[in-house]
Amino acid sequence: MSYPAPLQELTVRVAQTRTDRLKQVWRRLSAEEKQSLLKEFHPDYRADTFVQLRIGPNRGDRTPKELALLLEADSLLPEGIEVEKVDYTCDVLIIGGGGAGCAAALEASAAGAACIVATKLRLGDANTMMAQGGIQAADKENDSPAIHYLDVLGGGHFQNVPDLVEALVTDAPEAIEWLENLGVIFDKNPDGSMKTIHGGGTSRKRMHTCRDYTGAEIMRTLRDEVRSRPEITVLEFCPAVELLTTASGEVAGAVLFNLNLNQYLVVRAKCVLIATGGSGRLHYQGFPTSNHYGATGDGLVLAYRAGARLTFIDTMQYHPTGVAFPQQILGQLVTEKVRSLGAQLVNISGEQFVFPLETRDVVASAIIKECQEERGVTTPAGIKGVWLDTPMIEILHGPGTVKKELPAMVRQFSRFGIEIDREPILVFPTLHYQNGGVAIDQHCRTDVPFLLVAGEASGGVHGRNRLMGNSLLDVIVFGRRGGRSAAQAAKERSEPFDLTLMHLERWRRLLKENGIAPPVPAPIILPDYTRKRQTAIGKLGDNDE
Amino acid sequence: MGEHHQVPDSLTILQALEYAGYRLVRGVGCRGGFCGACATVFRSGGDYHLKFALACQTRVEPDMQLAMIPFFPAHRPNYRLADLKGTPEEVLNLFPEMLRCYGCNTCTKSCPQDIDVLGYVSAIIRGDIATAADISFDCIMCGLCVARCPAELVKHQAALLCRRIYGRSLAPRSEHLKKRIAEIKAGRFKQEIAQLKATGIKELQERYAARDIEPED
Numbered sequence: 001m002s003y004p005a006p007l008q009e010l011t012v013r014v015a016q017t018r019t020d021r022l023k024q025v026w027r028r029l030s031a032e033e034k035q036s037l038l039k040e041f042h043p044d045y046r047a048d049t050f051v052q053l054r055i056g057p058n059r060g061d062r063t064p065k066e067l068a069l070l071l072e073a074d075s076l077l078p079e080g081i082e083v084e085k086v087d088y089t090c091d092v093l094i095i096g097g098g099g100a101g102c103a104a105a106l107e108a109s110a111a112g113a114a115c116i117v118a119t120k121l122r123l124g125d126a127n128t129m130m131a132q133g134g135i136q137a138a139d140k141e142n143d144s145p146a147i148h149y150l151d152v153l154g155g156g157h158f159q160n161v162p163d164l165v166e167a168l169v170t171d172a173p174e175a176i177e178w179l180e181n182l183g184v185i186f187d188k189n190p191d192g193s194m195k196t197i198h199g200g201g202t203s204r205k206r207m208h209t210c211r212d213y214t215g216a217e218i219m220r221t222l223r224d225e226v227r228s229r230p231e232i233t234v235l236e237f238c239p240a241v242e243l244l245t246t247a248s249g250e251v252a253g254a255v256l257f258n259l260n261l262n263q264y265l266v267v268r269a270k271c272v273l274i275a276t277g278g279s280g281r282l283h284y285q286g287f288p289t290s291n292h293y294g295a296t297g298d299g300l301v302l303a304y305r306a307g308a309r310l311t312f313i314d315t316m317q318y319h320p321t322g323v324a325f326p327q328q329i330l331g332q333l334v335t336e337k338v339r340s341l342g343a344q345l346v347n348i349s350g351e352q353f354v355f356p357l358e359t360r361d362v363v364a365s366a367i368i369k370e371c372q373e374e375r376g377v378t379t380p381a382g383i384k385g386v387w388l389d390t391p392m393i394e395i396l397h398g399p400g401t402v403k404k405e406l407p408a409m410v411r412q413f414s415r416f417g418i419e420i421d422r423e424p425i426l427v428f429p430t431l432h433y434q435n436g437g438v439a440i441d442q443h444c445r446t447d448v449p450f451l452l453v454a455g456e457a458s459g460g461v462h463g464r465n466r467l468m469g470n471s472l473l474d475v476i477v478f479g480r481r482g483g484r485s486a487a488q489a490a491k492e493r494s495e496p497f498d499l500t501l502m503h504l505e506r507w508r509r510l511l512k513e514n515g516i517a518p519p520v521p522a523p524i525i526l527p528d529y530t531r532k533r534q535t536a537i538g539k540l541g542d543n544d545e
Numbered sequence: 546m547g548e549h550h551q552v553p554d555s556l557t558i559l560q561a562l563e564y565a566g567y568r569l570v571r572g573v574g575c576r577g578g579f580c581g582a583c584a585t586v587f588r589s590g591g592d593y594h595l596k597f598a599l600a601c602q603t604r605v606e607p608d609m610q611l612a613m614i615p616f617f618p619a620h621r622p623n624y625r626l627a628d629l630k631g632t633p634e635e636v637l638n639l640f641p642e643m644l645r646c647y648g649c650n651t652c653t654k655s656c657p658q659d660i661d662v663l664g665y666v667s668a669i670i671r672g673d674i675a676t677a678a679d680i681s682f683d684c685i686m687c688g689l690c691v692a693r694c695p696a697e698l699v700k701h702q703a704a705l706l707c708r709r710i711y712g713r714s715l716a717p718r719s720e721h722l723k724k725r726i727a728e729i730k731a732g733r734f735k736q737e738i739a740q741l742k743a744t745g746i747k748e749l750q751e752r753y754a755a756r757d758i759e760p761e762d
């Protein structure tokens with residue numbers, strides 16, 4: 001028995017309604033209906049979980065409490081760090097070794113720049129590795145970059161930065177070819193045409209997949225290519241803890257902290273590209289997260305302190321289908337591809353309640369509504385969720401489809417005794433993606449000279465909600481663009497420059513003037529899930545994930 | 546790791562280590578079974594068999610003993626994919642140790658992804674790159690098969706090379722992709738997108754609502 005008896009009984013109802021539901025297509029919501037659903041149930045609209053920033057370029061802007069705490073924090077750097085003692089010198093320092101960082105390194109290096117990639121954990125330890133759903137590109141006859149453009153805008157509630165969206169959709173087909181030339185294996189038909197499917201909010205089937213290991217396949221390929229180029233220096237377990245600037249506020253390098261040796265390292269760089277990814281590990285509003293262990297928003301903190309403006313930092317993506325049961329993998333991702341393949345979302349009575357491929361924010365809100373209004377299922381651990389009816393896929397596409405198309409999902413659940421081709425799974429929204437980030441232009445440039453940002457750490461391209469398959473595309477397109485413009489910027493920076501921490505001195509003055517006494521330093525580098533003994537008699541702190 | 550800790554039985558190995566007080570730097574990554582950072586060897590209570598798992602995907606057992614493998618030496622031969630022709634001989638020249646395989650199948654037994662590791666090693670020896678790429682596709686490169694191999698094969702790296710050769714040189718190419726890239730280079734969609742960029746929100750919303758959506762099948 002996979003599910004405990006009370007849940008097992010509830011799956012019967014799902015099976016009973018399956019035949020009828022197969023014929024039923026749920027109505028898509030109108031723009032007005034979507035807005036009112038979002039306002040009432042989406043976590044972005046929970047006013048008491050946001051605060052206004054008190055200092056910095058986004059002073060007065062609304063942001064989640066958890067992020068504000070870090071943006072308004074003091075540096076980790078101890079007094080007396082000697083920034084003149086340079087450990088490494090390079091043209092381009094790339095902070096972050098995920099999809100965007102590796103793509104940037106390959107392009108910057110190809111353009112002749114001496115590159116260093118500094119990464120918090122191992123090269124490739126990043127959210128890119130975990131992306132399962134796919135990567136969008138308008139490369140089919142019935143599709144076009146313009147159609148893709150409108151889909152992206154609609155998904156982002158028409159708030160997206162148009163130049164960035166244009167870059168995203170126009171570069172997309174070439175990004176796919178670039179990945180293929182590096183050896184990425186996409187799912188294809190025998191004639192070589194791409195097998196493409198829908199994602200939430202797409203009007204054409206333009207989701208390219210590598211089974212359900214799309215991100216892993218892309219990441220391990222990029223990582224291997226970076227490793228094959230000895231001219232790229234990779235510093236693993238070396239997160240950046242502070243940027244370095246010149247007296248006039250231009251970026252000039254960074255201070256890294258070697259986690260293995262507990263040593264600070266000074267890197268002098270003509271140009272710095274931040275590709276540190278998202279911040280799901282800040283657990284906004286107490287949500288579980290699908291994110292990588294290192295997703296703690298470091299890049300936002302570093303860039304903000306150096307004077308870069310952030311954008312859309314009041315909007316996070318809650319992926320509709322995080323695991324709600326079993327508890328051991330709570331919050332981990334159930335890929336949207338499951339819904340792309342036809343699985344419906346079903347409440348405790350076995351009824352549908354939302355078109356499964358609405359955009360992610362809408363589906364997440366619909367699930368939260370269903371659970372708040374007591375039509376969800378409660379697990380033995382007290383977690384609420386709704387059913388995702390995976391066995392439908394076998395009926396729609398033939399027996400064996402689930403194993404063939406979703407091997408990672410099958411494996412993840414069967415480790416806990418649940419066979420998803422025969423049993424539905426329980427899901428609830430999980431904190432998945434940082435829609436906003438550092439404001440950039442189409443060449444990844446920020447407000448701060450010689451500071452570039454690419455990938456999830458940047459903001460604007462996805463507006464207020466990202467579509468499935470546009471994050472892998474984002475990291476490749478803007479990683480590559482960022483790498484090229486970083487190499488160019490480094491080439492053009494011919495004047496000698498000094499290395500200082502003057503931005504940090506200014507920041508500390510600003511904290512003092514505004515009466516802010518930060519309770520924690522930032523970035524936090526890694527989350528802390530240990531249970532701490534708080535007193536001598538062993539009272540345990542409650543710090544569960 | 547030689548210490549005794551009591552933890553709730555519902556935890557994964559990874560959560561149990563954290564519960565015990567370890568703030569992990571190595572041996573932790575995606576926490577979702579995709580990155581291979583948390584390869585772990587263990588013995589169940591009273592059982593002499595050595596077992597293997599991903600710490601983030603495996604529940605603790607009573608009286609289990611375990612250690613994470615923070616890093617396992619596994620060389621990557623110095624090659625650039627673009628310089629290779631993509632022949633089976635090249636794979637074997639770069640990974641000559643593949644031919645030392647005894648066929649003991651310990652690799653397959655140690656794979657937390659249940660990949661038929663011996664199957665793809667055999668394919669590499671036969672010169673069948675496509676099959677090696679297919680069988681090894683779900684590899685997360687945790688290195689447990691390398692750690693356990695008595696013949697010292699660095700097989701996960703060889704499999705990665707096979708997949709990269711397949712993706713670059715053996716998989717049939719997409720005509721529609723080539724065509725679209727050429728169209729974009731010729732500036733075919735530039736004007737249409739420029740118009741969209743200049744269109745007001747209200748009209749964009751209307752056009753979005755009126756999109757024709759490609760049917761499922």
